[in-house]
Amino acid sequence: MRDANLMTFMKRNLWVIAVLSVSCITSGPVLSQSNEDILLSVLASDASVADKCNACRELQAVGTEKAIPALAELLTEPSVSHTARMALEVMPYPQASAALREAVSKTSGLTKSGIIASLGERRDAEAVTLFAESMKDDGPHVRVATAIALGKIGTTEAAELLAAGHAKSKVDNTTDISQALVICADRLFAAGNRAKALAIYTKLSQPNQPQAVRIGALRGRLQSANSGLAMAIEQAMVDDDLLVRQAAASQLPSLSIQAFRDFANKMQTNWSRLPAEGQVAMMAAIRTRQDKSLASIALQAASDKDLAVQVAAIRALGIVGDASALPLLIQSAIQDDEVGKAARHSLELISDPKLDQQIASILRAEDVAERRATWIEVVEARRPLGAVSLLLQEASGSHPRVRRRAMAALANLAGPNDIAAMTSAVLHAEKGSERDSAEKAVMLVCQQINESDRRADLIIQVLQSSSPKDQVALLPMLGRVGGSKAKQEIEAALRSRESARYDSAVRAICNWPDASVAEQLLALSENAESSAHRLSALRAFIRVIALPSDLPNTQKLNLLEQAMGRSVRDEERNLVLQRVSAVRTVEALRFLLPYLDQPSLAQTAGASITELGRHKDLRNPNQVEFIPALEKVLKTNQNQGTLENARRYIQAAHEG
Template sequence: MKYLNPISLFNKNLLAIVKLCEWLLVGGSLCVVSVALRAGDHSALDGAIQALAKLEPGQDLSVLNPIEQAVVQSRADEQARMDIENRLVAILRGTATDDAKAYACRQLGIVGSDESVPVLAELLPNPRLSHMACYALEDIGSPAALRSLRDMLGKTEGREKIGIAISLGRLADPDAVLILSDLLHARDNTLAEVAVTALGRIGTLPAAEALRSYAGAAPPEFDHVVADAICNAAELLCRRGDPAAAVRLYESLQSAESERIRAAAFRGLMVAKPSESIRMVIAGLASEEPWQRAVAADYLVDLKQQEAIRAIASAIPELPLSGKIAALVSLQDRADPALRAAALELLDHPDTEIRIHALKVLRMSGTAHDVTELAHLATAAEDDRIRAAAFETLRLMPARGTNQALIGWMQTEGNLSPAIVQCALARRSPMFLPVFLEAAKDSHPAIRIEAFHALEIMATERDIHTLIELLCRSSEGEEREAAGRAVWISCQKIPDPTQRPAPLLAAFQKADAAGQCAILPSLARMGGEESLRAVHSAMQSTDRSVRDAGYRALANWPDASVADELFEIARHGNLPAYRVWALRAYARVISLPNDCPPQQTFDRLKQALDLATRIEDKKLILSRFGSVRTIETLALLRDFVDDPELQGTVVAAIFEAAKGLSQTDPEPARAALEAIRSLTQDEALRQQIPKVIQDIDARKQDR
């Protein structure tokens, strides 16, 4: 016959009544369901509690799920909470296993109240369950829980006593000061140390006094523990509005032998005596003791008052070199006119470090008026570190009017340079776009190239036609490459992909031979049928330069759609140069990431390899095998590994393929890597090979 707990029966009925009232009030049928479910929950809970009473280690814990559900759901239902608490307390009072009782303690940690305290206190002397009792009592944390811990401190020994003392400290029980003070002189060092720490965490005046008295008598090995506890107590006293007591405590540490203790005291004093903190910060920054400077600088970071910042800024000129740097570093994120003035003054300082830190301060405190000076330093300073610092400041300065000031400076004759174009680009403001377009026409090639790099990032689809004009005027080589890239990227910004080649195709139709040669590489990179038609027409041109550009454009095609045509040219092209371009392009496009089976790519690359006669072409094709991650690839590459002319390329390809296979086929990959380990002359590869091997081995372990 099923046992019915009268309390639970009452609770069950009470819950039903409550739910019925809810239903009557809101008139919702869902509440009826809720009542029914709750009744079902209770029967499941009864079963779970019975299972807990008989729980043996290793049993499936899922039978206890209703207990956890009841615990969690009791949050807004005091009756339900009391019910589950009572049931768990009954487990602790009964003959359940220690495992079951430990489980009950965990749940009481969530739902326990003063009702649980007596039974938990009874567990405190139990070596197996003392900790779990502390676990629950700490979470309950009520005056009754504290009282029970204090009572049991005198009735326990060893680890259990230590555990209780720790809990009293964690709960910062002010009434435990006396009993913990008694433990300071315990013969058990651990107990004494725990008492010291606990008193520090309590942090009341009596606790602090106990620590201060003990400090003189404590064994030297306790110096740091005691000082730490005193600092804890002082911090708490300060927080509770008794800075004078905190000051006394910190002052008691000032003469400590340990530099760290003195540092802690110095820091504490600045916090506890805010009226003197500015004076102390300045004194600290001026100190010859590195630890004092570091403490002062650290404190300065958290100092908020504007008048304090100004006072320190005005003291910077008088500080020694190290103090200046410490102050500048600490204040570099503040925007303040006094700081700006100090930083500007330091830009002429003979020490480079000082100048660098002054420039960093200007990032936040600088104004548009400083742009001229900064731009000058960013482009013309002799020391590259100064140039870099000025560049960074110009890049990051948020002051109003900075962009306009920089544009004005760039438009002044003689000021334009690649560096300042880079700097303007780094600000990523569309305001600079007209300046970049103008710079792309500059007489200096380096400025034009830098301008195209900037336009590549900043230009929009509205600028495409201007960019194409600039492309047609560009010099061959690096400039044309940069211009072409800017055009191509801008075309990519056209939302409709089918329309992207249109501006280039239109320009191509109208362009002269030189213009067509300039446009073709970019056009080819767009891909697509219309572009291909234009490329084919160029390949048929009677103008040799356009024809060459057409073949090159085909070799620059972005995907494998032209692979067959390339292979045909590689085999039967009119000119050796066309055959070489096509062969190399063929190897490239067929080994681009694709949906083909790796075996197909492998076969096509092998065909290409058979056609290659020049060593550089063989190298290229072999290198592309690296992206074909098959076991056959490793076998093929191994056949070339002994060729001294090809070895470097082949080893790199084996590495790439093996690395790609390292997750799917770790053993062959590992073997291939081991085989090339001693062959490579490449230092980077030499370092990476063992790492991949290591990763393969590690993957067998924990992730």
């Protein structure tokens, strides 16, 4: 690793090769020198500041005691002091600390601040006596760095020096010294000096201290309290001072499992004394710890008059609750507010087999459609045994919202064996958006079948055994699923002289999921019985041509050009121009370019040209054509996103 670091350094600093060459002539092979020797020779040379800084950085990894004198000499040079001290900062040798201490009195300003900071990182107790003068330095950066370093050193002497500085400090750095004192107290507490730490925490947790300082001091005061953390939290959580209460709540996770359990049970008996935010904090802690033995506390709080407490308790019940919580959660779940939302979420999480039976019973008995839909959401989230059967019943019910929600849930829970039943349920959906959504739900379940030609088998079985009216209703869904067998059924219907069956077949083939029916759609766009059918076929043709397929780009573009020729409305023309952006060829750019001159089509054409320009493998080899095209987009387009992208791609083309 060290050799690799050296090679990286040499690649960045070609002049080192010259140094090594000299070394070869005067001292034999380069390999006779260690990596550290080579780097030290850089520091002793007339190398640039950048090269010396790079050498110092490498010495952070490979430097030994031998490097300390060379690094120490650089500490007083502002341009390289930072990297030199960083190398010394990590060295595990007393001489490194001594070098840093010696440099404090020889430097000033930011250089001095940095050296002091390094002594703080090393927690060098011998530096404390030097810092008495630094605390009175004229430079605020030096005073702040000294305070922070003393805090990190964290000895009794450091604390006393900080306390004296705090008493005499000016307003501009009182907060910095206070924060350093908190750090120092943390160090003292960790070292076992609880009394000294507590004295500092107590002083700095008073209301006259800055809030940021108080928060840290309050936290420390609680942890170092002689009465124990649990007792200190209990007392603080009923304090009149909001910040004290918040600090106490933040320490709840610090309690051990048993200590928190004892604390929570004790607080339950004095629940009314606990302010609302304390109760919320208790519920959050119970939820986080997932301690089911505390479920009774959450159940009690779930009936609290305070909304925040009630919501927090109900959320906790989702994690720690049991059968005893079900009546309250079920009753709360019907509310259309934050309480209801929390209850429904908890019902989704709580693990109790009895709950699934109760939810099913409630769902069947519920008369209000909105509530039935809500319970379906809970069923979908819990995924209990028998859920699909229950949802299929709801999908065939009398209310559109309930049916729609049940079919959406079935799309996630049902499997291939349920396709026939879902197909029958589609017949209950109203024509329009509900029927479309139901058909898409069946399509999603059919996609679980790997063999695409088998996906429509169960739908076809239902269709063939249905009445002529239901067959007409099911054909459009068959088109969404696709496959050769579905295609045969639809083509047979297209040959029918029954207008309803023919109309349904046209809608079916217009729903087709890929470009394999492009020829049929193109023919229908010219020969269909009505103008409405011809228009639907044309729009479907434009849609499928741009879908991923085995068709080469030249053929896709040719077919889109044909679609443009057959379009009589700007709506379809714009649709064609939009789809052309999927054909990543320079010929597509040439096709789009003339439409920038037509106001009704220029916006879409510009957006598609810009989308083509996004692809550098297409844009850069053809920048002679792309740059003028994108510049024309800037003159004709009004969409800010398109304009911003066009400018970016023009710049990229120039650079590329």
